[in-house]
Amino acid sequence: MADLSQKEWVEQLKADDNAFVLDVRTPAEFQQGFIPDASNIDIYLGQQFVSELEKLDKSKSYYVYCRSGARSGQACNIMKGMGFKKAFNLQGGIMAWEGEVVR
Known part of the structure; x- marks a missing residue:
């Protein structure tokens, strides 16, 4: 896992042609705006997550x-424990995001 x-x-x-953008916020947060091409899986779902x-x-x-x-960092750690080799955490999350947001 890496914080980027x-x-x-x-x-x-x-540069990654095998990329998947994952938003781990709640569905309500996701609906307020998300990074293009993101899929949403709420980390607060616990075992369902x-x-x-x-x-x-x-x-x-x-x-x-x-x-x-913070939550995405936790999610990356969970993913690492599950055998995911490449999980990259966005430092500062969407609050610090300066790129495009889909609303």
């Missing part, structure tokens, strides 16, 4: 974010 600055996260995401992660392709690279970077 927005610049690093965006550059790596653009883990069940949803189990459906994902472990060979992909996951670019994970939340509101501030």
Whole structure:
């Protein structure tokens, strides 16, 4: 797992043809605006969050974010423990995001 600055996260995401953008906020937060192409799985779902992660392709690279970077950091640690090799946390989360947001 790696914590990446927005610049690093965006550059790596653009260059990665096996990327998956994962938003781990609540559905209500997600509806307020999200990074383009993001899929939403709420980390607060507990065991159901883990069940949803189990459906994902472990060979992909996951670019994970939340509101501030804390929950996405936890999510990356959970994913690492589940055998995901590439999970990248967006430092500062969407609060620090300066790129496009889908509303």
